[in-house]
Amino acid sequence: MMAENRRLSLLSSHLTSRLPPIVHDSSLDDFRKRGKTLDKDFLLKNYLGTAYEAVMIARRHMTNNPLFNLLDETDFTRAELRERVVQQLADIYFKFNLSYERDAVEPLARSDTLCAVGEYDLQLPTRLIIHLLLYIDSIQNLGTQKHVEYARRAFQLVDYGSFSMTELGHGSNVASLETTATYDKNTREFVFNSPTFTSAKWMVGAIGKTANMTVCFAQLIVDDVKRGVHVFLIPIRDYNTHEPLPGLVLGDCGKKNGLEGVDNGFAYFKNYRAPYDCLLDKYASITPDGKYKSAIKNKEKRLAVMLAGLIKGRASVVCSCEEYMRNNLTIALRYAAIRKQFGLSEGSEVALLDYQLHRYRLLPHLAKMFAVRTGYLFLCENYVRIKSKVEEDPECLELAEHHAILSALKALASWYGMACTQECRESAGGSGYSYYSGLARNRNSQDVHITWEGDSSVLIQQAGRFILKSMQKMMKGQRVNVESLKFLKGDVGAVEYKVKFETAQELENEGVLDELLEFYINAILHRTMMKLQENATDAKDMVDAWNKTQAFGIQDLGKAFGEYIMTRELLKFVKVIENHSSVTGAQIRNIFYLYVIGVVEKNLTVFVEGGMSPAQAKTVRDAILQLCNQVAEESINIIDALAPIDNVLGSTLGHSDGQAYTRTLQKAEATPFVYDKAPWFPLVQKAREIGKKRL
């Protein structure tokens, strides 16, 4: 159906509503009044951090802007959606005033822009994550002076870039990519080929239709010697005609679980030629007389450096996960204040948000949302702190630590995000099955975060590996001077549980919670090391032993590490808020307690196996329910303070005016062909005729 027809259909149905008159629903406002005062502006500013300005630019620009209205896009075809996203991008991009020069002095400007447009939807930031982060960062990190102009052009959308790493047959295992780039010494060119049917570059964002440039990961072959994966900056479409260049087949991968507005595609190379300068040659080059040279001798370490372009992209995933949690919780919490069901007497039904069970279903996710956001703020801050060090020495310990934390946070945020999304959807009951609730759209987009930019189940191993390797160093007597690992004890003796608390009040104490978290991570570390040792004796080799220690071991260790870091960061955040306002601070402190005690509860087995008493375990559970009650009273105001604007949220259930029922009716009535007779009625009649003979 064409957009034009659809608009007419909407218009005509609006003019002739057949529905009952609307009654104003004050439920949401009533709930708002129950909360204590909250300094919303201060909370938002600190919650957004350096992204605050960019978010304000985006919100101002998008408010009542018909180009940014998610609920209007619900019936778009794939082609319409793609056009729309490019329109949106062109419309808003230059407002952020990004440039090569500004980037050098404000290294978070690009990430902040993504955070700003990411409130809307993942499609827009996806286009930008690929182009602005993966593509530009690969050029900046791996290229030399001659490549700078390409970065400049990309900053101004003069080129549109893409990131050709993944192939049909290889994702996580980048070292085994099959695309080849063979150096031709006669012409000083590279010849690119996709030698097998699994080697097509696959699901590459924007390569299907939009991009004219790409950074391509390929096995470099010089004089028949395989030199491992290197990165090349190559044009893929003619700048003027936009036709694929000779030697390239570029196509569309088709329908995805979500993000239909982004053209993920494939690229198949057949003797595609590009001149020598396309090699991003900061860490590896070929001399004019054809000799391969690299400052990094170790192939694995060289590959790790080649992947540096992923760092900011991966952090942006953490940011986006939080945004989805925020959007979904905005919808679910507001609807829970509006939706009433059951009650003591007819006509006085109780809001879902007044039920303990509903509070327990939603509020721990609100706490996790804060944890993810403060974790993201740390990633930004730490990135700026270590940036110049990393540029000097890409093998430095600071980068290894950053990578471990980033890996744990990316994985955890994606899992937290998906669980939150799903719980929000379920908590909205049947109304959550309407697409106009926004919850399924969000789920289908958010889903990608679990497997892209590093599969979460692989990344979490890398966090675990960092801890285990550091522990091994300590056991050899070496010093491990890493802030985030200060919990490491340096011996493998069993970890003793000796945390003392009885009441919920005693549990809600920074010192006690710190002890609990330290016990938690050390207990899992101990279990993992014991298991690794056990496996080492009967496994084929250490790789096998390692693989056999994933479940109930390394995976749990990586998770615990992420939770440990987020707890630390959330507490810092609480203190900033408390220093400004004790009333607002107290509300955020409860969220902190709910997060940490939630971590303890979800992993209670670890504690009880370690020696926590059943009475303490009961206190943990009681404390959570009590905190859920406290946070519930403030939750609408808290989410109001952080929620995106209404046309960006795009939900009939979550609109800030609280008129969920009215909006649901209106949106349904605006459905194309809402009152039309079924065009397939003749089919129904045909079946009837068969049936009549059988009566």
Add this chain to the structure above:
Amino acid sequence: MMAENRRLSLLSSHLTSRLPPIVHDSSLDDFRKRGKTLDKDFLLKNYLGTAYEAVMIARRHMTNNPLFNLLDETDFTRAELRERVVQQLADIYFKFNLSYERDAVEPLARSDTLCAVGEYDLQLPTRLIIHLLLYIDSIQNLGTQKHVEYARRAFQLVDYGSFSMTELGHGSNVASLETTATYDKNTREFVFNSPTFTSAKWMVGAIGKTANMTVCFAQLIVDDVKRGVHVFLIPIRDYNTHEPLPGLVLGDCGKKNGLEGVDNGFAYFKNYRAPYDCLLDKYASITPDGKYKSAIKNKEKRLAVMLAGLIKGRASVVCSCEEYMRNNLTIALRYAAIRKQFGLSEGSEVALLDYQLHRYRLLPHLAKMFAVRTGYLFLCENYVRIKSKVEEDPECLELAEHHAILSALKALASWYGMACTQECRESAGGSGYSYYSGLARNRNSQDVHITWEGDSSVLIQQAGRFILKSMQKMMKGQRVNVESLKFLKGDVGAVEYKVKFETAQELENEGVLDELLEFYINAILHRTMMKLQENATDAKDMVDAWNKTQAFGIQDLGKAFGEYIMTRELLKFVKVIENHSSVTGAQIRNIFYLYVIGVVEKNLTVFVEGGMSPAQAKTVRDAILQLCNQVAEESINIIDALAPIDNVLGSTLGHSDGQAYTRTLQKAEATPFVYDKAPWFPLVQKAREIGKKRL
């Protein structure tokens, strides 16, 4: 895009493939060869139970039938999908030879039909659950002789029915529905009205476009006295013109999270009139002189009886959850045998299904799938057993027990199903984000099971309530003669943990597992009762105390009850298979162990708090990993035995021929406009021009 154009586009792209030549991939066949012999036919027959014949009819009919090919439907518009589903229904329905007469002697014939068409997709069974189960069962259970002809007509699709219970403002709380049916003694008619804007019948399947009849739940008002919710059988569209009848506004609710082929709609009544006989009057009637009469005096009990039409529909949800688990596991397991990543040397990568972590991610879901299926088989068997008793006495204990088990199983199956779907999707990595994997389509359909036919979080309470009420009876000294409650001890003393096992071998023992499960459910029961007592002292009233005992209490109790029942049924199933073949039986026994020990592991806190030692807890974890390894070797053959046919599975990744990569490439190349230039290229150029000025 019209279906016709799409077909042409597919055809032309197939004829001019630009992709590399295809290489046969033997990975899946190689994995198949690793398993022991398996009596696939015997396993399938017993797994399907009475549905076996119907499933075979459906599989035969659908094999290579172009009308049943899910992968062909991926680009259908909403209107096209709806037409397709009606086409499919008319095409296959009469093959099953259902009739009023046959139904009387084969009470599972309808459910078996749903099971058969449900292998394909949820859209088809959704159409039939509503029409064949909810609509017909309401007529049969609540109507009298004069209504029989309507059931007859429905069996032959001469009428197409719907089920108007839910309203915009009320779902779970059926007692508070707002639609009124006022008795007009002058004309002996009922006058139907939707008195408020939240009272529109909402998201009613097939009412949007297709149905000509409905059973409508409305508050009966006789002489200004409210008599509570009653059920009425009314026409909604003119039989010949298909136009809505006077006094009715019928519309389409629009886009949903999935199931777009089903027209869920709304109905708004404005002085709609229907004659007296539309009241389904088995349990309540109005005498010719206008007096209301009912054999069931208690309003709540009367409502419970009115809802009896839901029993079979709810059981069908359990069936469908299992089918989704089966379809998704077919995709995920086969792909895991094909997909290789990392390895000791280049060119010898390891299949995902050979990684312990991957086994741990997928195989416990395979075990749960068996548990859900055997739980469903029990529901069928028990339904037949108690049917005539229930018809005699709708308030009998047998029905209460059936309802409690059904509630627990429906809730658990929906949660198990969604978790399984999501894990399958994630386990397929980036490939799982392609819509052609089938995994997101399945997730978006399956999602509805959690909140329809009774919201799972509400249903699980009803299971918990049944146990608690029975326990209260026992404590008063009354006998509780209920087979499924034989674990009840009758006192509230703390439950002592005294299960003895050390090794995994000792744990994998029916007696030990039985003791563990008994401890488990009693420990949760004890915790729940203590908490309820505690809450009773400081809650407003018992309803409030009850609501405050949901989290960590009643909800867990309901779940444990469902797991207890499914364990019992799965064991029965194992024994049937073992009696026939020891080799096949041993494989299914491992699945049983994996299920039960999985329940123990997921709830380890309960055990450890009760006294299980850390050493035993470690044995539990070790046993699971060991069982995952054993089951993994057989898993492809087991899933092959049960999997639906390929065009019904509709997945590029899960096809039985194992050519996942080839099929992925081919499906992508068949995407409409796969190689066309972006129609929005002018927009890209426009942005470039702006950017150039900023360079």
